[in-house]
């Protein structure tokens with residue numbers, strides 16, 4: 001069930017089958033931002049309602065990356081809001097970029113695009129490193145996907161991390177190699193983000209439980225282990 005993590009920050013609990021489901025989050029700072037959308041038919045509408053929101057309340061969607069477990073729920077709701085994604089993943093989603101068939105995840109993305117499409121009327125906007133969207137700052141964090149991004153809400157000290165990191169049994173960890181484009185690049189992104197992001201209290205990973213309190217120290221600890 002939807003879980004209030006901090007003032008204006010909600011976990012929408014769609015990760016009911018660990019690894020195959022993903023978390024979504026909602027941030028309400030006066031504007032209502034949905035961060036990721038979970039798998040298709042994972043219950044996004046019910047989780048929004050449990051947090052006290054209707055689809056029409058959502059002002060924007062921030063996507064951390066183009067994987068079905070993070071964007072699939074967009075087809076479940078009639079959202080009248082633009083969606084944002086890192087430039088490389090926006091191109092992956094629209095077909096402007098074709099990943100290599102011979103790469104394990106490239107082949108997966110090519111197949112996934114044939115089986116499932118973003119809603120035809122979705123307004124998808126590309127974002128780049130350092131760009132601001134409302135009160136969020138975009139951090140390009142490639143590795144899991146080429147256009148993976150994390151978002152930091154400056155006023156609420158919360159990091160929306162997608163699959164930059166997972167939480168497993170209380171620990172932060174990088175995602176598995178089989179689910180990532182480039183593991184070395186992913187580890188570099190974790191180290192770079194840990195060094196560049198402002199002080200964060202709440203960390204919202206794409207899979208596993210959020211870290212509530214002391215987020216930056218946990219990220220620094222992981223970055224040190226990967227060094």
Ligand SMILES: [Zn+2]
Pocket residue numbers: 022067069070163206207
């Ligand atoms: Zn994921």
